[in-house]
Amino acid sequence: MALLEVEDLRVTLPTARGPAAALRGVSFSLEAGEALGLVGESGSGKSLTALALLGLLPEGAAVGGHIRFAGRDLLALPERELCRLRGNRIAMIFQEPMTALNPLQTIGRQIAEPLRLHRALSRSAAADEAIRLLGRVGLKPAAGRARAYPHQLSGGQRQRAMIAMALACAPDLLVADEPTTALDVTVARQSLDLMAALAAESGMALLLISHDLGIIAETTRRMLVMYGGQVVESGPTAAVFAALAHPYTRGLFAARPRLDGMPGRLPTIPGSVPDLADLPPGCPFAGRCALAIAACTAAEPPAVDIGPGHQARCIRLDQQPPAGDPVAGGPA
Amino acid sequence: MTPARASTIPGMSLGRGLRHPSLCIGAVLTLALVVMALLSLVWTPWPPDGIDIPHRLLSPGAHHWLGTDQFGRDVLSMVMAGAQTSLMVGVLAVAIGIGLGVLLGASAAALGGICEEALMRLTDFTFAFPAILTAIMLAAIIGPGTLTVVFAIGIFNVPVFARLTRGAAKAVWARDYILAARAAGKGRFAITIEHVLPNIMAPILVQGTIQFATAILAEAALSYLGLGTMPPQPSWGRMLFEAQTFLFTAPRLAVFPGVAIALAVLGLNLLGDGLRDLADPRLRRRR
Amino acid sequence: MTPNAPNVLDDAPNAPDARIPPEPAAGEPAVPVLRAEGLVRHFALARTRLWRPAPRLRAVDGVSLAIAAGESLGVVGESGSGKSTLARLVMALETPSAGEVEILGRNVHRLGRTALRRWRRHFQMVFQDPYGSLDPRQPVRRIVAEPLQALGETARAARDEAVAEVLLSVGLRPGDMAKYPHEFSGGQRQRIAIARALITRPALIVADEPVSALDVSVQAQVLNLMQDLRQRFHLAYLFISHDLAVVRYVSDRVAVMYRGRIVEMAPTEALYRAPAHPYALALLRRPAAAGPAMGDAELSDDMPGQAGCAYAARCPFAQARCRLEAPGLRDLGQGRQAACHFAEQIIAEGAETAHRLAEKRDRTAGPPESG
Numbered sequence: 001m002a003l004l005e006v007e008d009l010r011v012t013l014p015t016a017r018g019p020a021a022a023l024r025g026v027s028f029s030l031e032a033g034e035a036l037g038l039v040g041e042s043g044s045g046k047s048l049t050a051l052a053l054l055g056l057l058p059e060g061a062a063v064g065g066h067i068r069f070a071g072r073d074l075l076a077l078p079e080r081e082l083c084r085l086r087g088n089r090i091a092m093i094f095q096e097p098m099t100a101l102n103p104l105q106t107i108g109r110q111i112a113e114p115l116r117l118h119r120a121l122s123r124s125a126a127a128d129e130a131i132r133l134l135g136r137v138g139l140k141p142a143a144g145r146a147r148a149y150p151h152q153l154s155g156g157q158r159q160r161a162m163i164a165m166a167l168a169c170a171p172d173l174l175v176a177d178e179p180t181t182a183l184d185v186t187v188a189r190q191s192l193d194l195m196a197a198l199a200a201e202s203g204m205a206l207l208l209i210s211h212d213l214g215i216i217a218e219t220t221r222r223m224l225v226m227y228g229g230q231v232v233e234s235g236p237t238a239a240v241f242a243a244l245a246h247p248y249t250r251g252l253f254a255a256r257p258r259l260d261g262m263p264g265r266l267p268t269i270p271g272s273v274p275d276l277a278d279l280p281p282g283c284p285f286a287g288r289c290a291l292a293i294a295a296c297t298a299a300e301p302p303a304v305d306i307g308p309g310h311q312a313r314c315i316r317l318d319q320q321p322p323a324g325d326p327v328a329g330g331p332a
Numbered sequence: 333m334t335p336a337r338a339s340t341i342p343g344m345s346l347g348r349g350l351r352h353p354s355l356c357i358g359a360v361l362t363l364a365l366v367v368m369a370l371l372s373l374v375w376t377p378w379p380p381d382g383i384d385i386p387h388r389l390l391s392p393g394a395h396h397w398l399g400t401d402q403f404g405r406d407v408l409s410m411v412m413a414g415a416q417t418s419l420m421v422g423v424l425a426v427a428i429g430i431g432l433g434v435l436l437g438a439s440a441a442a443l444g445g446i447c448e449e450a451l452m453r454l455t456d457f458t459f460a461f462p463a464i465l466t467a468i469m470l471a472a473i474i475g476p477g478t479l480t481v482v483f484a485i486g487i488f489n490v491p492v493f494a495r496l497t498r499g500a501a502k503a504v505w506a507r508d509y510i511l512a513a514r515a516a517g518k519g520r521f522a523i524t525i526e527h528v529l530p531n532i533m534a535p536i537l538v539q540g541t542i543q544f545a546t547a548i549l550a551e552a553a554l555s556y557l558g559l560g561t562m563p564p565q566p567s568w569g570r571m572l573f574e575a576q577t578f579l580f581t582a583p584r585l586a587v588f589p590g591v592a593i594a595l596a597v598l599g600l601n602l603l604g605d606g607l608r609d610l611a612d613p614r615l616r617r618r619r
Numbered sequence: 620m621t622p623n624a625p626n627v628l629d630d631a632p633n634a635p636d637a638r639i640p641p642e643p644a645a646g647e648p649a650v651p652v653l654r655a656e657g658l659v660r661h662f663a664l665a666r667t668r669l670w671r672p673a674p675r676l677r678a679v680d681g682v683s684l685a686i687a688a689g690e691s692l693g694v695v696g697e698s699g700s701g702k703s704t705l706a707r708l709v710m711a712l713e714t715p716s717a718g719e720v721e722i723l724g725r726n727v728h729r730l731g732r733t734a735l736r737r738w739r740r741h742f743q744m745v746f747q748d749p750y751g752s753l754d755p756r757q758p759v760r761r762i763v764a765e766p767l768q769a770l771g772e773t774a775r776a777a778r779d780e781a782v783a784e785v786l787l788s789v790g791l792r793p794g795d796m797a798k799y800p801h802e803f804s805g806g807q808r809q810r811i812a813i814a815r816a817l818i819t820r821p822a823l824i825v826a827d828e829p830v831s832a833l834d835v836s837v838q839a840q841v842l843n844l845m846q847d848l849r850q851r852f853h854l855a856y857l858f859i860s861h862d863l864a865v866v867r868y869v870s871d872r873v874a875v876m877y878r879g880r881i882v883e884m885a886p887t888e889a890l891y892r893a894p895a896h897p898y899a900l901a902l903l904r905r906p907a908a909a910g911p912a913m914g915d916a917e918l919s920d921d922m923p924g925q926a927g928c929a930y931a932a933r934c935p936f937a938q939a940r941c942r943l944e945a946p947g948l949r950d951l952g953q954g955r956q957a958a959c960h961f962a963e964q965i966i967a968e969g970a971e972t973a974h975r976l977a978e979k980r981d982r983t984a985g986p987p988e989s990g
Contacts, residue, residue: 041834041835041836041837042805042834155698184697184698184861185697185861185862185863185902186697186901186902187697211834211835212835213835251836252835252836255835255836255838255839256835256839256864257838257839257842257862257864257865257867257868258864259863259864259867259891259903260891264846264868265843265846266839266842266843266868267839268836268839268840268843269836269839269840270840272804272805272806272807272834272836272837273804273834273836273837275804288836507751507752508746508747508748508751508752509751509752509753509754509762511712511744511746511752512744512746512752512753512765512812512815513754513765513769514712515710515712515739515743515744516739516743516765516766516768516769516815517735517736517737517739517766517769517770518765518769519732519736522769526757527754527756527757530754530756530757531754531755531756
């Protein structure tokens, strides 16, 4: 059985203009030791998915569906049980390491805290373990770094400290939400490599959330593409990049500025990301899609099998020219 | 290109306000205070200063709904007229506080450096004197009276608003749109007027209602001490003082002005809390 | 409130006429739109020891550059490289510790307050955060017209007309004038910010990370728009970004900054084909040249006074000479400059890696290089 199984996850958020269906039936599974990528833009629901996994949804959110973690349905667990899982068996790394660390406590103390809480280690044992963890994420000299305060570290070092903290209790699942967006290019790469290596080494599952296709491509074997609260395409990373089956995946791929791209105009996806509060009926991408027909807005498209383990939610897949011949977008 | 959101100023919508219970209660109580004060200008059941010794210390009844005091004055009329004093003192004291305080705070934030230090130390200096002490000093100089109370409370309010304004204004000055305005060539004065003040209005108004409540309380206290409103002008604080002698024979004489003070202060505080909630960005809907 | 409030803080309006045409008289050599010479900006840090002088952060440490009319210069660097400080120095929002900035031949840091305000019509700025750079309490009409209003210019009707015109040219509708920023998406807000920069018909737009806060699918729209506007209005850009892939699309030349200095400046194509500085190489092809154990070197803040190349500690090509002698920015021909003793070898190395990578990509046709 998979470590994590998310089935038909639905989240409705209260907004000033009535309830908004922010997640509309998200399903995926994650095996132990696997790295799964989750790609999406703002408002796609990717961060909400992560928060749902940790039971940290905003107040007033209505949740439906199932999240099974190691056989237990997280949505049915009481808050106390969830607290025991959080930081212990499910850990999370946030986008901005500076705000996620307490500026008034030393790094060592912050890493030791979950150890004392979840594994009931003594103060000194936890401190020793914290130093060992800092060494493991490459913060050297570890003993010295443990005594440092967050502001004394650079952005990359803070992110390493965050990783050490997340790894403290040897979690089964690590959720990393845009872990490198706030980091410099060269440092981001090292952070990612470290996370992937540690995951592979310890058999920990990794859910990597990012808007950056490059990061997903380099770090994960399987990926999901989210748009408008839905998984619009999912499959092995290589297959998704080879096929670019869903028009949104293709548009996103083409619109990305590339180091080796031709200078000049970039292909664009017209329009902007829809507001979750008033998503159109049917396919959420229909309003921006060059291939859209009337049927697209009539009903939510079903997931269509494209290859082994590769699915896309689109009824116009047969109209899509083969990959390698990216659709040229209209002017902005 | 469809607009992403409805066209209201974020947070401040009538619909949300109506759904906020403490805001509603606060608004109703405050409105009642204002209506009572305005009504007393044109009509009270009896003249509030009409002495009528034969009918002194009457219990509440059909003629005098809340009874009469030791001089036979109608308590309801006095409470109504007392609202005038409370309201006037509150409005003027808050106006002085906001006027001077916002000027000082906004200037400090805009000028920065030594000017800022000097202005803020000046407010600290003012802060060190409690309103009562200021009132006693003022009363010694210009004599007791409503004006004394207004000035004492007003001066006490200045540093409150100066600090609040400076803090909020500093936060606004750090925003990119201020940088954009500077890059466009706007001067500090124009930026303060056009960008800073509109963006800090909400917390100032919230603080205003709370200081209003404090002012009503302070006026009552000062009048009770005999430093404030002088007869024949009615005042809740002085009513309390005069009721003291009859506390055991006619406790209602203290109860009615006391309840009036409590309700007015409660109403303004609830209103302030409600407004604060409405203006709180965390309660606003984000993307 | 008061649209034309007299600015009491300003000097008397006896400044020279700010409306001289940007074009040079016939026969004279063209004046560059922007010329920065030896720009330095220090910040005093908090004292660490009582009796020592406070350490100083050299945010910008001797930057010289020039941008011709209609030219676009990209500035690339990581956080802390001083690129945003450079932008603010150029915009005369900060005073340099040394050096000068000339916009269309005028030293903006020497102009009087009123003269500077008038001169600002020629250089405008676009900021990173489209949520923070628009006043939430003002309608689009006032936001976009702000630079014109600051010039003390024109009646409201004429301003509205100008606003409608620029809104059209950035792909918005004149009808959007009455709306407030929160009614727009991130991409649309950035269009508003661009319209504001455009309304005075400037010769130079300084754009500080203008697309890094936007979604990928919207990023491309804004980049294309900036390209179009540049051609249409003959704009010069100082385009600042941490993302080399983004800079590539809008720049004729690229300057790479590291620790407050330009370490390489080259025509875009040449730089991306084969960079001359190891740092540029590391940014472009991370796996090949990032080097080991960079994690800790990244923060070893070598303080002023230290000899040698600032990048030496991270550089996989560093030799003894690099730690003794700081390389200056030197000319490599074909319009490129680099601050490295071994620039020629690096170019060769880079070309080779690029070749290898291209081969690999052709073979696998798999997931792309990240951008």
